[in-house]
Amino acid sequence: MDDKLSQTVLYLDGVNVSFDGFRALNNLSLVIEPGEMRAIIGPNGAGKTTMMDVVTGKTKPDSGAVFFDGTVDLTKMDEASIASLGIGRKFQKPTVFESHSVRDNIVLALEGSREPGATLFGREGAAQTTRIDELLRIIRLDGKASWPASKLSHGQKQWLEIGMLLAQEPKLLLVDEPAAGMTDAETAETAVLLKEIARTKTVIVVEHDMAFVRDLGVKVTVLHEGSVLSEGSLDHVSADPKVIEVYLGR
Amino acid sequence: MSGTIVGRVLGLCILVLILIGAAALVLYGTLPDASGVVIDAADMQMIGVWAVVLVVALAVQSSAKTLAGQIVAGLFIALVVFAGAMILAGRVIPPGQPFHLDFERIEAAVFWVSAAVLALAAIAGLAALGGLLWGARIGWTGYLVVAILLLVAVAVPVLNLWTAPTHPLHVPNYAVSLFGKYLTYALLALSVGLIWGYCGILSLGHGAFFALGGYAIGMYLMRQIGARGVYANPDLPDFMVFLNWRELPFFWHFFDGFPYATLMVMAVPGVLAFVFGWFAFRSRVTGVYLSIITQALTYALLLAFFRNDFGFGGNNGLTDFKDILGFNIQAPTTRATLFAASAIALAIGYLMCRAMVSSKFGKVLVALRDAESRTRFLGYRVERYKLAVFVISAAMAGVAGALYVPQVGIINPGEFAPENSIEAVIWVAVGGRGTLVGPIIGATIVNYAKTVFTTGALAPYWPFVLGGLFVVVTLFLPKGIVGTVQMIWNRMRERRAAAPPREERNADGHGTAVPPQANPQLAE
Ligand SMILES: Nc1ncnc2c1ncn2[C@@H]1O[C@H](COP(=O)(O)OP(=O)(O)OP(=O)(O)O)[C@@H](O)[C@H]1O
Ligand SMILES: [Mg+2]
Numbered sequence A: 001m002d003d004k005l006s007q008t009v010l011y012l013d014g015v016n017v018s019f020d021g022f023r024a025l026n027n028l029s030l031v032i033e034p035g036e037m038r039a040i041i042g043p044n045g046a047g048k049t050t051m052m053d054v055v056t057g058k059t060k061p062d063s064g065a066v067f068f069d070g071t072v073d074l075t076k077m078d079e080a081s082i083a084s085l086g087i088g089r090k091f092q093k094p095t096v097f098e099s100h101s102v103r104d105n106i107v108l109a110l111e112g113s114r115e116p117g118a119t120l121f122g123r124e125g126a127a128q129t130t131r132i133d134e135l136l137r138i139i140r141l142d143g144k145a146s147w148p149a150s151k152l153s154h155g156q157k158q159w160l161e162i163g164m165l166l167a168q169e170p171k172l173l174l175v176d177e178p179a180a181g182m183t184d185a186e187t188a189e190t191a192v193l194l195k196e197i198a199r200t201k202t203v204i205v206v207e208h209d210m211a212f213v214r215d216l217g218v219k220v221t222v223l224h225e226g227s228v229l230s231e232g233s234l235d236h237v238s239a240d241p242k243v244i245e246v247y248l249g250r
Numbered sequence B: 001m002s003g004t005i006v007g008r009v010l011g012l013c014i015l016v017l018i019l020i021g022a023a024a025l026v027l028y029g030t031l032p033d034a035s036g037v038v039i040d041a042a043d044m045q046m047i048g049v050w051a052v053v054l055v056v057a058l059a060v061q062s063s064a065k066t067l068a069g070q071i072v073a074g075l076f077i078a079l080v081v082f083a084g085a086m087i088l089a090g091r092v093i094p095p096g097q098p099f100h101l102d103f104e105r106i107e108a109a110v111f112w113v114s115a116a117v118l119a120l121a122a123i124a125g126l127a128a129l130g131g132l133l134w135g136a137r138i139g140w141t142g143y144l145v146v147a148i149l150l151l152v153a154v155a156v157p158v159l160n161l162w163t164a165p166t167h168p169l170h171v172p173n174y175a176v177s178l179f180g181k182y183l184t185y186a187l188l189a190l191s192v193g194l195i196w197g198y199c200g201i202l203s204l205g206h207g208a209f210f211a212l213g214g215y216a217i218g219m220y221l222m223r224q225i226g227a228r229g230v231y232a233n234p235d236l237p238d239f240m241v242f243l244n245w246r247e248l249p250f251f252w253h254f255f256d257g258f259p260y261a262t263l264m265v266m267a268v269p270g271v272l273a274f275v276f277g278w279f280a281f282r283s284r285v286t287g288v289y290l291s292i293i294t295q296a297l298t299y300a301l302l303l304a305f306f307r308n309d310f311g312f313g314g315n316n317g318l319t320d321f322k323d324i325l326g327f328n329i330q331a332p333t334t335r336a337t338l339f340a341a342s343a344i345a346l347a348i349g350y351l352m353c354r355a356m357v358s359s360k361f362g363k364v365l366v367a368l369r370d371a372e373s374r375t376r377f378l379g380y381r382v383e384r385y386k387l388a389v390f391v392i393s394a395a396m397a398g399v400a401g402a403l404y405v406p407q408v409g410i411i412n413p414g415e416f417a418p419e420n421s422i423e424a425v426i427w428v429a430v431g432g433r434g435t436l437v438g439p440i441i442g443a444t445i446v447n448y449a450k451t452v453f454t455t456g457a458l459a460p461y462w463p464f465v466l467g468g469l470f471v472v473v474t475l476f477l478p479k480g481i482v483g484t485v486q487m488i489w490n491r492m493r494e495r496r497a498a499a500p501p502r503e504e505r506n507a508d509g510h511g512t513a514v515p516p517q518a519n520p521q522l523a524e
Helices: A048-055 A077-084 A102-109 A114-121 A126-138 A152-168 A185-198 A210-216 A233-238 A241-249 B002-029 B042-061 B066-090 B105-135 B140-163 B173-199 B206-228 B238-242 B256-284 B287-306 B332-358 B358-371 B370-379 B381-410 B418-431 B439-452 B459-476 B478-499
Strands: A012-020 A022-032 A037-041 A063-068 A089-090 A172-176 A202-206 A219-224 A228-230
Touching: A012 A048, A012 A077, A012 B066, A022 A048, A022 A063, A022 A089, A022 A228, A022 B105, A037 A048, A037 A063, A037 A185, A037 A210, A048 A063, A048 A172, A048 A202, A048 B358, A063 B140, A077 B370, A089 A152, A102 A126, A102 A152, A102 B358, A114 B105, A114 B358, A114 B381, A152 A172, A185 A202, A202 A228, A202 B173, A210 A233, A219 A233, A219 A241, A228 A233, A228 A241, A228 B042, B002 B066, B042 B066, B042 B256, B066 B105, B066 B478, B105 B256, B105 B332, B140 B173, B140 B332, B173 B332, B173 B358, B173 B381, B173 B418, B173 B439, B206 B287, B206 B381, B256 B287, B256 B381, B332 B381, B332 B418, B332 B439, B358 B370, B358 B381, B370 B381, B418 B459, B418 B478, B439 B459, B439 B478
Parallel strands: A037 A202, A037 A219, A089 A172, A172 A202
Antiparallel strands: A012 A022, A012 A063, A219 A228
C-alpha cells in the first residue's frame, strides 16, 4: 500500500458496478482525504447513489478497490460492520423509522453497542440523555421529540435523518441529497449545519441544488455515466466544456 | 478477547475427544473379537446426533460476542463435551476397560447434571428477568395483565377444589382442563405475536415448536407409565413392544428424569429454531418465502412423526399417561396445579415479552420490521436480533406445548399439521398484531368459539367460520380487537385533549400498531 493510500479516508479505484449489463459505475476512482468535505454532482442516473451503495456495503462492486482509512477493504464487509467502522449515511429518500417517535429514532442511531445483549439489558445513562437532547436541539426537533416520525414534514424528516447520522458519531458521513424537498430557508440552514459538521468530520454530499453546493464552497466532483467527468472548485467545473455539454445536452 | 480463547480451548478439547473416540472405535469397535463391545447402527446415529449438536454449539459460540453470550456458549459446549464423554464411557469403551461406565451410572449422572443445569437456567432466567424489568417501562396495563393472570392462577383452582359443586362460583373439572388448554394456546399465540407483531417474522410453523415441546414432556410421561402399560413391559413403552422393538432407542434415554425432559422442552425447539434461523436469517430470507419454509418445516416434521420407525409412536402418538412427578395425572388437584402452572407460565412469558419490547432491543425489532436495511446501515446485525427473538419465541412455544400435553392427555403428529400453525396466526390477527395482550385475548376468544362450534351440529363448518373470521378481521379490524380498542380510546383522548400530538414516550416500541397519538401502554 503506497503512502497516498494510507492517508485517505476513502479510496475508490477502478470500481465497476453493472445491473443486468447496464454500467452504473464505470471504472470510478475517487479519493477523499481526512477532514475533507466533498460535493458530488451529476445528472440523474450518474451513479452517485450507487457509489454510496458500494461504500456502505449495500452493493458489491463487480471489480475495483474500495478502502476506508487506507487499510480497511470495504468490499469484504457487510452493511452492519461498515456502519460500525464509523461510516454513516443519509439516504436520498429520507428513511426514518416512521412508527418510532422522533426521540427513539435518535436513540436507535446513538453511538453505542449494537449487540442484542447490550440493547436488551442496557439502560439510557445521563450522558446519553444529554446528548439526545442536544441533538434534538441541533436539528430543531426538540419540541417534537415525542411525535411519531411519520407525522414530520419532508424537510423535518431530512433533518431527523441528519440528526441520526450525527448521533452515530461517524468518521465519514455520506449525505445523499440533504436539501431535496426543502424550502430555500431550510436549504440554507442545512448548508450551515453541514459546514458545522464538516469541521470535525469527513463529509461527502450529493446534491443537485447548485445554490446549495455554492453555499458549501468546497471541492466538487462531477459524475457522469458512472465515472468522474471533472473535479475542482465549483467555478472550475462549471467552466469545463465537458460538464457544460453534459448538462446542456440533457 | 477472553471469550474467543475460551472457545478455542473448548474446541481443542472437543477435537481431542473426537480423536480419542475415533481411536477407541478403531481399537475396540471394529475388531471382530472386541471384548464385548458392539458399535451398532443406533450408536452411529447417536454419535451423529451428538456431532450435529456439537456443530450447533460451536456456531453459538462463534456468534456470541458478549461475555455473557460466551459464558452461555461455553456452558453449552461443556454439556456437549459431557455428552461426548458419556457416549465414550458407556458405548465406545467396553465393559471391564478403564473409564467404562455402565448405563445406570450414566443415567444417574445425566439426571443430576440436568437438574443442575435446570437450576442454573432458572437462576439465570430469574436474574435476566430482573435485569430486564429493572428500569423497564412496563406501565400499569402491563402489571394489570400480570395481576389478572396470577389471580386466575389462584382463583380457578381454589374455586374448583374447595367449593361444593352446587356453589354458584364453582368451576367444574372439565372447565379447568378446557381453560387450562386455552392458556397454553395463549402462550403459543404470545410467542407468535412476539415475532410477527414486533419483528415482522410471520412464522407459519410455530405449531412445530409447540408440538416438539409437547413430545418432550410426552416422552417423560410415557416413561412414567413403567410396567403399567397394556403389555406390562417395564423397559419399553407399549407402542415399542407392539412394534417388536427389543430396546429403547437412544433418543428415549434419560427421559424418565423430569429435569432432563424439562430441559428438552425448551432445548429441542430452541436448537431447531437456532439451526433454522441461522440459515434463513443469514441468507436474508424474508417475508412470504420465510413463511413458506416455516410451513415446510412443520409439514416435514408431520410426515416424519407419522412414521412408526421414527420412534415416537407414529400415527397414535403418545398417550395413556398415568402420572406426572408421582401425582396421578387425572386427579383434580393435579389438573388444578397444571392450570395454575399454565397461567403462571403465561404471566411470566407476558412480562418477559413486555420488558423485551419496551427495551431498546424491542425498538430495534420494530425498526427492522419496518425498515430492515435502514437498520443494518445503523450498524445493527439484523440477523442476530431475528435469531435471538426467534429462538426465545420457539422455546416459549415449546413450554406452551409441554403444559398442553398433560392437560389434554395426548400428543400425536396431528399437532404438526400446518393448519394448527395457521390457526395460531389467526388468533394473533384477531386479538391484535403488534400488541402483546392481543394474542392472549385472540387465542382465548377464537378457541372458545371453536369449542362452542365444534361441540354442536355446526362442527363441520368450523373451518369456514375460522376462515371467514380471518377475512372479516383483516378487512374490518386490521388492528385486531385490542388494536381497535386502543384506537378508539386514543381518539377519545385526543378529542378531549384537542392539542397537537403529544404522545408519551413510545415506551414499548409497538408504535406502528397504534395510531400516532397513541399512549402505547393502553390495553397492553
Ligand atoms: N438496483 C438497481 N438495479 C438496476 N439498476 C439500478 C439499480 N440501482 C441503480 N440503478 C441504475 O443505475 C444508474 C445509476 O443510479 P444512481 O441511483 O446511482 O444515480 P444517481 O446519480 O444517484 O441519480 P439521481 O440523481 O437520480 O439520484 C441509474 O440508471 C439507475 O437506474
Ligand atoms: Mg441518487
